[in-house]
Amino acid sequence: MARLNTTLRTVALGLTLIAGTACAREPSGALPKLKLDPSRVAVVGLSSGAYMATQAQLAYPDVFPNAAIVAGGPYGCAGGKLDVALSTCMKGTPAPDVAALVASARKRAAAGEIGPLAELARAHVYLLHGDSDGVVAPAVAEAGAHFYQQLRDGTPALARMQVVDDGSRHFGHNLPVADKGDDCDKSASPYLGHCGFDAAGEIFRQMFGQPAGQPDGAHGKLLSFDQDALRPGGKDAFLASTGYVYVPPACAAGKPCGLVVALHGCKQNADAIGRAFVDDAGFNRWADVYGVAVLYPQTRASFAPLNPQACWDWWGYSGTDYDTRGAVQLRWLVDAVRAMGLPAKQ
Template identity: 70%
Template structure:
């Protein structure tokens, strides 16, 4: 049994060598969230919960906010297969009520926001109709909530790819959903996400030259509550940000079975975000989930159906609270 003890010591050593998060000179007007699949749902949850912090969101292969309603069976049916179809109008009403009650931030902060929704026609895991419902959610939010006429909603759903994040390289897996869920499609989704959220690049794009560091996610627990995340997360800092220049921030949420324990550093290194981060002067935060059987989350998904508690998609949720706390540590003051 000595090998078990040695393994445990080794795992502790990994966390011990993780660096603390740096303080960056962050521009609060250039903060965004993005995610794939369960990470897409998480990105939507973060934007609707904290619209004053995350005015920009990119949702890849995800559906509308609060789709699951805290029920796993609804998540697996309406929010993945699209049967029965989600009631988008009811979800818009729920989002509006939560903003009015203070469970979430004021939606008026999305007056100049952006929602970019990317999904593939060949997605067999999250049906295109579900992703279209996600776009309809933002469109109806824009059209029904006073003051949101300026919310930009882009529905990019006519590209041929499966349930993955397309990358610029080409290969034979664009029409498949296989680990590490980076489809070699000849389409640079990361570049398109940056363009949609941040506009034109500040510098020419090239190879990533910044620093990718690990940090202890446990060190940033809120009130010592377990957010059901992995021990370590990742942060990519472009050279300009490390030099103290003003910098944006993108929080990038991986999908199910795409955390570092499952795919190594494939998502944090190969998805394409880092080289565009250099071109835009934007740091990229890559938080990491963990798989568990209690609560039931064997595929290490972000919580978009309630395994972490009933408040999972509001400001009181343990994962949203953890994310906003880490963003504060990096240099963005979240409203209280």
């Protein structure tokens, strides 16, 4: 989502879109079939990926019981309008109307447009943002936390839902990593801030509890897979041809396995930054410790529909149903998780 406002308006003025080609095409196979534990599935996202993660959890709470939202706002914020996405949902001017968004979510759940809210009864939701974020205003990220809190507090069936709001750390519009550097308060490619804070480790702890040990590197296998093979009903989901999945040794050996679906932000896809997010965000090291595979879907940039920064769809470029159970990108995510072995609901 970094610099989305400026870039979209530039494209709208008729300048030529030049899509990045930093990552060469790699041979791709099928997703591995694992012994997935449905209670240990989480969707994690940064920026546009954060908005997408919220949409995935609300639309399919039975598939995504756990979610980590990094620098994202409340579900339904854009309302299918790009101008609202750029103003209310990024800059917080005007501020998101959280009560109205909660009421809308309840109405949409009752109509079957998103999943039954009762499915969130045992959900773990972790919301992380930095106080120096100049792309998605801290107030917008706080509105995202308030959305979940109001949804929980106003629904007796959700009394046990866990919502953690972690918004007091100092970093910019990025995913903090354990190493230290001079880019912590910036929003610069590849949007991994060297802050001395291991956000990936904290996300795993919030999603799956205390670790049994500490990581000593990544010892599993990183595989590429054919994303086009999962197009729902053959429909274009506006994704790249190749995605990635990290499989820890325990999962490869057939042991019960969790799954994190890690959604990159705008301009953070492999065509733009290579495998920096896949290799360096820190998820793979912790995946070995927890016995959790990590799925890294990849979007693609396009001029038509207008998505020059390869963002996940959180304002409607893929269709008016972009944040419902009928959304093509959400259906793709669900199909991918099921292809990896998610058991059918009993």
